Amino acid sequence: MALIVHKYGGTSMGSTERIRSVAQRVAKWARAGHQIVVVPSAMSGETNRLLGLAKELMPQADSAEAQRELDMIAATGEQVSVGLLALALQAQGQGAVSYTGWQVPVKTDSAYTKARIQSIDDARIRADLDAGRVVIVTGFQGIDSQGHITTLGRGGSDTSAVAVAAAMKADECLIYTDVDGVYTTDPRIVPEARRLATISFEEMLEMASLGSKVLQIRSVEFAGKYRVPMRVLSSFTPWDIDIAEEARSGTLITFEEDEKMEQAVVSGIAFNRDEAKVTVLGVPDRPGIAYSILGAVAEANIDVDVIIQNVSHDGKTDFSFTVHRNDYHRVLDLLNNKVAPSTGAASVTGDPKICKVSIVGIGMKSHVGVAARMFRTLSEEGINIQMISTSEIKTSVVIDEKYMELAVRALHKAFDLDAPLPA
Amino acid sequence: MALIVHKYGGTSMGSTERIRSVAQRVAKWARAGHQIVVVPSAMSGETNRLLGLAKELMPQADSAEAQRELDMIAATGEQVSVGLLALALQAQGQGAVSYTGWQVPVKTDSAYTKARIQSIDDARIRADLDAGRVVIVTGFQGIDSQGHITTLGRGGSDTSAVAVAAAMKADECLIYTDVDGVYTTDPRIVPEARRLATISFEEMLEMASLGSKVLQIRSVEFAGKYRVPMRVLSSFTPWDIDIAEEARSGTLITFEEDEKMEQAVVSGIAFNRDEAKVTVLGVPDRPGIAYSILGAVAEANIDVDVIIQNVSHDGKTDFSFTVHRNDYHRVLDLLNNKVAPSTGAASVTGDPKICKVSIVGIGMKSHVGVAARMFRTLSEEGINIQMISTSEIKTSVVIDEKYMELAVRALHKAFDLDAPLPA
Numbered sequence: 038m039a040l041i042v043h044k045y046g047g048t049s050m051g052s053t054e055r056i057r058s059v060a061q062r063v064a065k066w067a068r069a070g071h072q073i074v075v076v077p078s079a080m081s082g083e084t085n086r087l088l089g090l091a092k093e094l095m096p097q098a099d100s101a102e103a104q105r106e107l108d109m110i111a112a113t114g115e116q117v118s119v120g121l122l123a124l125a126l127q128a129q130g131q132g133a134v135s136y137t138g139w140q141v142p143v144k145t146d147s148a149y150t151k152a153r154i155q156s157i158d159d160a161r162i163r164a165d166l167d168a169g170r171v172v173i174v175t176g177f178q179g180i181d182s183q184g185h186i187t188t189l190g191r192g193g194s195d196t197s198a199v200a201v202a203a204a205m206k207a208d209e210c211l212i213y214t215d216v217d218g219v220y221t222t223d224p225r226i227v228p229e230a231r232r233l234a235t236i237s238f239e240e241m242l243e244m245a246s247l248g249s250k251v252l253q254i255r256s257v258e259f260a261g262k263y264r265v266p267m268r269v270l271s272s273f274t275p276w277d278i279d280i281a282e283e284a285r286s287g288t289l290i291t292f293e294e295d296e297k298m299e300q301a302v303v304s305g306i307a308f309n310r311d312e313a314k315v316t317v318l319g320v321p322d323r324p325g326i327a328y329s330i331l332g333a334v335a336e337a338n339i340d341v342d343v344i345i346q347n348v349s350h351d352g353k354t355d356f357s358f359t360v361h362r363n364d365y366h367r368v369l370d371l372l373n374n375k376v377a378p379s380t381g382a383a384s385v386t387g388d389p390k391i392c393k394v395s396i397v398g399i400g401m402k403s404h405v406g407v408a409a410r411m412f413r414t415l416s417e418e419g420i421n422i423q424m425i426s427t428s429e430i431k432t433s434v435v436i437d438e439k440y441m442e443l444a445v446r447a448l449h450k451a452f453d454l455d456a457p458l459p460a
Numbered sequence: 461m462a463l464i465v466h467k468y469g470g471t472s473m474g475s476t477e478r479i480r481s482v483a484q485r486v487a488k489w490a491r492a493g494h495q496i497v498v499v500p501s502a503m504s505g506e507t508n509r510l511l512g513l514a515k516e517l518m519p520q521a522d523s524a525e526a527q528r529e530l531d532m533i534a535a536t537g538e539q540v541s542v543g544l545l546a547l548a549l550q551a552q553g554q555g556a557v558s559y560t561g562w563q564v565p566v567k568t569d570s571a572y573t574k575a576r577i578q579s580i581d582d583a584r585i586r587a588d589l590d591a592g593r594v595v596i597v598t599g600f601q602g603i604d605s606q607g608h609i610t611t612l613g614r615g616g617s618d619t620s621a622v623a624v625a626a627a628m629k630a631d632e633c634l635i636y637t638d639v640d641g642v643y644t645t646d647p648r649i650v651p652e653a654r655r656l657a658t659i660s661f662e663e664m665l666e667m668a669s670l671g672s673k674v675l676q677i678r679s680v681e682f683a684g685k686y687r688v689p690m691r692v693l694s695s696f697t698p699w700d701i702d703i704a705e706e707a708r709s710g711t712l713i714t715f716e717e718d719e720k721m722e723q724a725v726v727s728g729i730a731f732n733r734d735e736a737k738v739t740v741l742g743v744p745d746r747p748g749i750a751y752s753i754l755g756a757v758a759e760a761n762i763d764v765d766v767i768i769q770n771v772s773h774d775g776k777t778d779f780s781f782t783v784h785r786n787d788y789h790r791v792l793d794l795l796n797n798k799v800a801p802s803t804g805a806a807s808v809t810g811d812p813k814i815c816k817v818s819i820v821g822i823g824m825k826s827h828v829g830v831a832a833r834m835f836r837t838l839s840e841e842g843i844n845i846q847m848i849s850t851s852e853i854k855t856s857v858v859i860d861e862k863y864m865e866l867a868v869r870a871l872h873k874a875f876d877l878d879a880p881l882p883a
Contacts, residue, residue: 112539113539120514124533125517127525127529
């Protein structure tokens with residue numbers, strides 16, 4: 038008997054038909070003797086519908102007061118899901134009970150719309166599991182120390198699932214989604230993309246953070262921190278598929294670097310067109326300048342991704358970074374009205390029509406010339422590189438978004454990811 | 461400066477357009493210097509949509525476990541409403557904050573889907589009011605002693621509003637709805653129906669309990685118990701109508717029986733086609749038999765309305781009562797499988813196609829022959845009376861539902877309610 042957390046995405050919960058199928062799958066696992074906690078997302082489209090209503094009433098909900106209300110509204114999507122799934126399980130004779138984030142409770146900080154989980158009390162869940170019930174917990178949300186509802190931001194249900202798995206010391210966290218695993222890149226862009234049977238935690242972290250939409254990055258961080266075994270698999274296989282076969286399917290995120298994995302220099306190509314680029318031009322090059330720019334951005338609760346500062350000329354330098362495209366106008370306002378006057382910068386420019394393309398692979402650690410091969414490939418396609426950022430196991434470039442598909446296809450081929458898997 | 465509770469129904473909250481208009485009206489009252497608590501219903505259609513999804517997954521959600529999940533699901537409708545209204549107020553520069561039932565908290569018993577309010581803590585609301593915010597509280601829901609979400613049943617938002625008004629000792633509770641007051645009967649059935657400027661609490665209680673959909677009966681009970689001044693008025697007047705005029709509009713529910721009210725013998729005709737009739741035939745007529753039937757029904761949490769037991773023949777009697785039509789199949793099952801065997805009853809019959817029509821008026825207390833005039837009127841229309849039930853200020857009959865409109869129109873005319881108001 039194992040304790041297993043299942044997470045189902047919005048598409049898997051997209052209709053009562055689909056919810057019934059999720060319930061059948063969950064009940065199969067419970068009948069096999071496992072203790073099951075399920076973390077379902079909101080029904081697909083529901084969070085967008087709710088936030089769309091909110092946007093009609095307040096197009097720019099930036100204040101903490103407004104963001105608190107957005108969380109109040111958005112959290113209902115998952116609450117409906119857990120109730121429906123509990124009913125579907127009960128209708129099949131499987132005992133089940135649902136809990137919201139505040140009922141568990143899942144405690145978070147107070148950063149509305151992007152809160153972080155601080156602790157999860159597993160007493161209530163464990164009591165129900167011991168009583169033979171499947172326990173269904175809302176993803177995406179929690180409660181802060183003042184008793185306000187918070188949400189974790191888009192994709193937060195993955196994080197909730199892994200956090201619950203970590204808190205309960207679950208044997209496995211199965212992330213059921215509408216794809217059957219992690220691919221070398223998005224098959225919609227590169228039809229030759231291959232599913233990976235395993236991927237290292239570090240590679241998954243880079244893939245997720247670079248825009249591969251299969252898993253939310255914070256869930257991977259959580260899984261890494263608490264060493265939660267995590268598997269991405271499809272919720273579109275028939276629910277009555279053999280359970281042993283199902284348990285081996287998809288992509289396993291591993292913590293050991295086995296030899297097989299080192300064979301591939303690059304495991305995948307990730308890309309992200311949700312970012313925008315901003316540059317503060319002509320900043321006096323003196324100590325503390327990076328902090329005076331990025332401190333203000335962080336205070337406004339805007340996440341920054343790639344940061345570039347190059348050598349200075351005549352005591353002035355240009356400082357560039359990327360943010361989520363949704364934050365583009367806010368960050369431009371902030372830079373123009375607060376940061377530029379206080380730092381003595383000459384001007385601020387930006388471009389929301391960019392994308393980031395990255396090669397990811399644990400093999401890069403021990404192979405030279407990988408980045409060079411990436412740059413040559415892009416150059417051969419006539420693609421200009423605007424920004425470069427690297428880590429031990431990935432190299433990212435920012436390019437004009439119109440070249441994104443071309444770049445991904447060229448890199449996928451250049452790094453032999455089109456080749457069939459070795460037998 | 462007064463403390464005023466506003467309650468808005470589902471139609472008033474039916475779109476972001478309408479929510480914006482509610483916000484403008486509320487902000488007008490706040491600008492006039494009043495402290496305002498708002499209790500909005502779910503957007504119209506939302507509760508039905510949610511319960512429809514639940515029903516697809518479990519057609520008969522009768523167990524306590526299932527009903528708990530129904531409440532989990534249904535409570536989200538109001539949660540969305542309060543968040544949206546808070547945003548709409550904030551967008552107009554009016555400070556506002558929303559709370560769910562569990563955040564206030566509104567404590568209830570654990571009778572899922574028809575819970576009763578036990579206490580309301582007003583500390584949090586009062587602190588926000590004192591800070592100049594409009595406070596928006598979810599109607600229809602609360603939290604039980606175990607921390608489970610409960611709902612108060614259909615129309616529960618009226619009850620929530622009055623309960624909040626009572627707990628806060630509000631100066632007035634304004635029930636904004638899609639009609640402009642309480643009428644002598646439903647104008648859709650009798651075009652000559654007139655709006656009443658005032659109605660006594662007792663009459664309103666009877667009108668509400670008898671199916672006049674303007675107010676939920678428990679809200680009127682609450683208003684009576686705590687003497688909360690309550691006014692039913694339209695949310696469809698322009699939001700910028702003069703506030704003094706608005707404060708006088710609609711129908712006021714009064715606690716003093718003034719002389720004017722005694723002039724009318726019958727104030728209104730109420731009707732209800734949501735009921736079903738069941739009869740336990742051939743019950744041994746011995747002490748405790750009524751309890752052995754109705755005790756079992758009450759234990760199953762089924763509300764009973766009219767109860768009839770006539771004189772017995774040969775030591776046997778027939779015992780009839782009405783229940784909500786939704787409970788019809790449950791009560792039949794219960795009577796057939798549990799009650800009949802244990803009481804030695806001969807058989808059980810029932811009819812869901814009935815309706816109840818009532819005349820209501822405080823003047824009936826001191827006028828004889830009012831019931832007789834009712835029976836004569838129905839007889840002249842050829843309508844057979846199946847059950848009769850009376851109280852000090854009302855007389856109700858159960859008839860075939862196909863005669864409902866005919867009966868209401870005939871009684872409205874017979875009791876001079878068609879006549880224009882005296883000047």
